[in-house]
Amino acid sequence: MRYRDENKIQAIRECAIEMVAKDGLENFGINRLAKAAGVSPATIYIYYKDKEDLLTSISIEEGIKMTQATLKDFDPKMSFKEGLWVQWKNRAAFALDNHLSANFFEQLRNSTYKDKMMETITHEFRRAMGDYVHNAVTRGEIDEMPLEVYWSVAFAPLYSLIKFHNEGQSLGGRKFKFSEKIMKETFDCVVKGLMK
Amino acid sequence: MRYRDENKIQAIRECAIEMVAKDGLENFGINRLAKAAGVSPATIYIYYKDKEDLLTSISIEEGIKMTQATLKDFDPKMSFKEGLWVQWKNRAAFALDNHLSANFFEQLRNSTYKDKMMETITHEFRRAMGDYVHNAVTRGEIDEMPLEVYWSVAFAPLYSLIKFHNEGQSLGGRKFKFSEKIMKETFDCVVKGLMK
DNA sequence: AAGATAAGTGAGCGATTGCTCATTTTAAAA
DNA sequence: TTTTAAAATGAGCAATCGCTCACTTATCTT
Numbered sequence: 290m291r292y293r294d295e296n297k298i299q300a301i302r303e304c305a306i307e308m309v310a311k312d313g314l315e316n317f318g319i320n321r322l323a324k325a326a327g328v329s330p331a332t333i334y335i336y337y338k339d340k341e342d343l344l345t346s347i348s349i350e351e352g353i354k355m356t357q358a359t360l361k362d363f364d365p366k367m368s369f370k371e372g373l374w375v376q377w378k379n380r381a382a383f384a385l386d387n388h389l390s391a392n393f394f395e396q397l398r399n400s401t402y403k404d405k406m407m408e409t410i411t412h413e414f415r416r417a418m419g420d421y422v423h424n425a426v427t428r429g430e431i432d433e434m435p436l437e438v439y440w441s442v443a444f445a446p447l448y449s450l451i452k453f454h455n456e457g458q459s460l461g462g463r464k465f466k467f468s469e470k471i472m473k474e475t476f477d478c479v480v481k482g483l484m485k
Numbered sequence: 486m487r488y489r490d491e492n493k494i495q496a497i498r499e500c501a502i503e504m505v506a507k508d509g510l511e512n513f514g515i516n517r518l519a520k521a522a523g524v525s526p527a528t529i530y531i532y533y534k535d536k537e538d539l540l541t542s543i544s545i546e547e548g549i550k551m552t553q554a555t556l557k558d559f560d561p562k563m564s565f566k567e568g569l570w571v572q573w574k575n576r577a578a579f580a581l582d583n584h585l586s587a588n589f590f591e592q593l594r595n596s597t598y599k600d601k602m603m604e605t606i607t608h609e610f611r612r613a614m615g616d617y618v619h620n621a622v623t624r625g626e627i628d629e630m631p632l633e634v635y636w637s638v639a640f641a642p643l644y645s646l647i648k649f650h651n652e653g654q655s656l657g658g659r660k661f662k663f664s665e666k667i668m669k670e671t672f673d674c675v676v677k678g679l680m681k
Numbered sequence: 682a683a684g685a686t687a688a689g690t691g692a693g694c695g696a697t698t699g700c701t702c703a704t705t706t707t708a709a710a711a
Numbered sequence: 712t713t714t715t716a717a718a719a720t721g722a723g724c725a726a727t728c729g730c731t732c733a734c735t736t737a738t739c740t741t
Contacts, residue, residue, distance in 0.1 A: 290739040291688045313597030315511045319729055329690045330730070340729065399595035401509030403652070411656050436656040438671050441645035449637035456599070460607050460632040475634050482678025487707040487718045515699055525720045526700070536699065 298336055300326040302347055309344075310392035314400055317344075345405040348397040351390045352410040358383040360417055369425035370480055377447055377476050381467070384451045392455065431483050439483075446479055447472075494532055496522040498543055505540075506588035510596055513540075541601040544593040547586045548606040554579040556613055565621035566676050573643055573672055577663070580647045588651065627679050642675055643668075
């Protein structure tokens with residue numbers, strides 16, 4: 290027997306993330322990836338069934354990493370405001386530290402691969418958020434609402450800010466820069482809207 | 486001389502939008518497009534310099550249509566709350582009526598083509614929003630904030646809701662359905678957070 | 682040392698990619 | 712009617728695509 294070379298599989302994963310993030314999902318290809326990772330195209334098919342399997346598998350792994358990072362020091366029994374703030378800080382820190390992963394994930398989430406990848410992620414999310422949101426409702430901190438509405442109000446603004454920052458986009462004349470101060474102000478705004 | 490056949494160029498545009506929306510940007514190709522639109526591949530290059538020019542041109546056109554639709558019956562002199570509500574209703578109606586366009590636009594906005602397309606769109610947006618937001622600030626309805634923060638809080642939640650609806654995604658067990666009632670509730674939540 | 686088994690490879694398959702060019706078609710201008 | 716010039720075409724180019732296979736290499740068990 291011969292054991293799998295963990296350096297190889299890791300090189301494949303990291304190169305795939307970097308390529309998609311930098312050149313775009315539409316320019317991602319197996320032959321390119323093999324060359325970039327320094328392996329044979331055939332080697333990739335030892336680890337992944339096909340191109341779709343590779344992309345969805347990696348995006349699920351990254352999604353789980355992101356979810357776990359977001360939930361660091363988080364406890365479902367926290368007050369609503371404190372709990373959401375912990376998640377915002379964690380999520381922002383992860384996106385800044387791993388902006389290739391974050392970009393990769395965001396591209397997959399807006400592609401035809403989204404269905405397969407989001408199954409696992411949303412299940413993970415729901416398991417983690419269910420109790421916390423329910424507690425906040427029963428404590429009378431927030432109104433009951435569909436989880437999709439909650440996500441849209443509580444997280445979409447943060448994701449948007451991170452995107453503006455990471456992609457160097459700008460609506461004003463000067464380039465937008467993320468900062469803890471801006472994040473806190475935006476957070477206060479969102480929490481004020483959500484809480485009774 | 487021979488005149489350009491407007492049916493042809495329109496067929497090219499509409500098929501491109503449909504193909505990207507349904508099969509994904511990563512599966513979009515010129516030869517496919519030509520076959521779907523019933524024209525020769527070479528014909529496409531009469532109207533567009535290359536694949537990138539085609540995608541960015543169409544996305545800019547659709548973006549401008551979307552912006553104009555969003556600003557229907559909108560007046561920069563409106564009160565903050567009324568003005569934002571008009572835009573939410575318009576934007577949601579457009580996305581439901583033209584969900585292929587909306588999906589196409591969203592995919593381009595999350596791809597490597599985003600830089601080229603967003604230049605024009607954000608300029609249009611800034612021209613339209615500048616006065617309105619400024620008025621709201623001087624009237625003391627909202628605090629001053631970077632345009633990116635404003636956009637993230639005021640619009641990102643709506644875009645997220647529309648995506649949940651159009652793409653049939655779901656966080657809860659049952660499928661999420663958009664409705665005027667849910668939109669209004671979400672809107673109230675957002676406005677409460679933004680206004681003093 | 683020999684045998685077994687899975688990891689890993691490089692060449693290359695058929696299909697498809699973005700794009701071009703020699704040619705034909707069309708309709709206005711002369 | 713003839714000329715003219717742009718619109719439109721279909722065949723097909725070089726390059727690349729996703730993927731496979733016959734084969735070599737490494738490391739375990741016997």
